[in-house]
Amino acid sequence: MKKDLRSMSLEEIKELMIELNEPAFRAKQLFEWVHKKGIESIEDISNFSKELKEKIAQNAKITCLNLKTKQVSEDGTIKYLFALEDNNYIECVLMRYRGTKSKKRNTLCVSSQVGCAMGCGFCATGLGGFKRNLTAGEILSQIYTVNNYLKIENDDLMVGNIVYMGMGEPLLNFENVLKSIRLLNELLGQNISIRRITISTCGIVPKIVDLADLNLDIVLAVSLHAPTDQLRSQIMPVNQQYPLKVLKEACIYYVKKTRRRLTFEYALVNNFNDTKEHAYVLADYLKDIFSHINLIPVNPTVTEKFQRPQRVKIQDFLEVLTSSGIEASIREERGTDIAAACGQLRGKVVE
Ligand code: SF4
Structure with a gap:
């Protein structure tokens, strides 16, 4: 071969x-x-x-991706659906941040697997199950292909930030994800600093420990989404295997080994995890971890079951966290009008 x-x-x-x-x-x-x-x-x-x-x-x-379709959001976010050589489909999302010169950047959210075995309740990718891991070349192809589109458009910026937050759980495709990161960092290649690379995980504890031991400058983002085991297990089956206490120990180990601040992601869902009481429990959980938490009002297009809370509830939640000394901010998702959350476009086309 x-x-x-x-x-x-x-x-x-x-x-x-x-x-x-x-x-x-x-x-x-x-x-x-x-x-x-x-x-x-x-x-x-x-x-x-x-x-x-x-x-x-x-x-x-050379592995090539075949563009099946793309959607462009009002905010400039572009979502691509690519076919792989074996005709499996993957998605990636280009977020173009404009504004002041220093803040100007192109960030690409890439997939690391075809489908995903983790079955998170709010995620379209999880609904379809797991098919296979992507090779390092297939991961990199997403970046190289989008860069080639940017060159055609005469964009003066190429992709400079990568987030492994598309389809799949990157820490379950550990070797290929790491190889792709090392290749992105190569001086003769894209020469992208590892600090500009984020891995997002649903909380695969042994792999967080393995990553900590490598002591890379990667930004690690952990999806939390609920402050108690009882709630978290309802939307994230991974919590049954790696409950919050075990996850916290791994997070503390990661910070200790790498001296890097962790990022937590918390999707705020109306009447599920968005009360002030939830915020106090969350603040208690986070207080010993050097971290920042992003509160993300859930994308209402994912499923009707999950609705975003009213603005005042979101502000109250943030207020509890910050007044408890937790570094937190509200992050609006980009591309909500084109269903930019992972797996949704593939879901539609496969249907
Ligand atoms: S949110 Fe991430 S880990 Fe969870 S099912 Fe979706 S792709 Fe998998």
């Missing part, structure tokens, strides 16, 4: 070039074409001879 160049590290490309009896500098050039310039075909390499390109193409290929 042909190797996928987008899944290959510089070392692996060097080995390939040695097998093909080519000098080492060719490996660097090939790596740049693949991981920096994001070419979609070996044919596009302009400084290799036809013979060399044919020799590489006999042994390797």
Whole structure:
């Protein structure tokens, strides 16, 4: 089977070039074409001879994504649905932040799996079950493909921030996610600082510990969504395996090992987890963890079962947290008019 160049590290490309009896500098050039310039075909390499390109193409290929559909939100957010080579579908979401020069950025929310086994109650991806892990090349292809669209549009900014928050639980595809992060960080590749990369997890405790031990500068975001086991287990089955107490120990370990502030995500759902009492219990849970919590009024398009609380309730909830010394803010989801929450577009097209 042909190797996928987008899944290959510089070392692996060097080995390939040695097998093909080519000098080492060719490996660097090939790596740049693949991981920096994001070419979609070996044919596009302009400084290799036809013979060399044919020799590489006999042994390797470039994973490409096939755009099935896209939706553009009023706020400029773009959601893409891509078909993989095996005809499975994945989504990614481009968020274009504009405004002052220093705040201007393009952030891409990428998928790490086809489907997801975690079954969170508010998530369209979870409803469809798990199909398979993405390779590192398939994860990176989302970034390279969107960058190629941005180049066509003459956008002066490429994707500079990545969030592993699309379809799938990234910590359950640990090796491929880490490999893709290391490749994004390569000087000869995208050269994206690891500090600009966020992994979002529903709380896979042993993997949080493994990630802590690697001591990378990744931003880790943990989806909490409820302050008690009784409530959390209702919407997040993972809580039965890794309840809040165990999750808290892992979070404290992560902060201690990495000295980095954790991010928590809390989707506020009307009459479910949004009372002042919930906020006090949450404040107590968070008080020993160096963290920031994002309160996200739930996207009402996910399912009618989950409605967003009224503005005054959201403000009261925030007030309880901040007055208890917890760093918290309200984060409005982007692209709500195009159902940008993960899995929704795929769900519609597959239906
Ligand atoms: S929210 Fe994330 S972890 Fe939960 S089911 Fe959806 S994709 Fe999986």
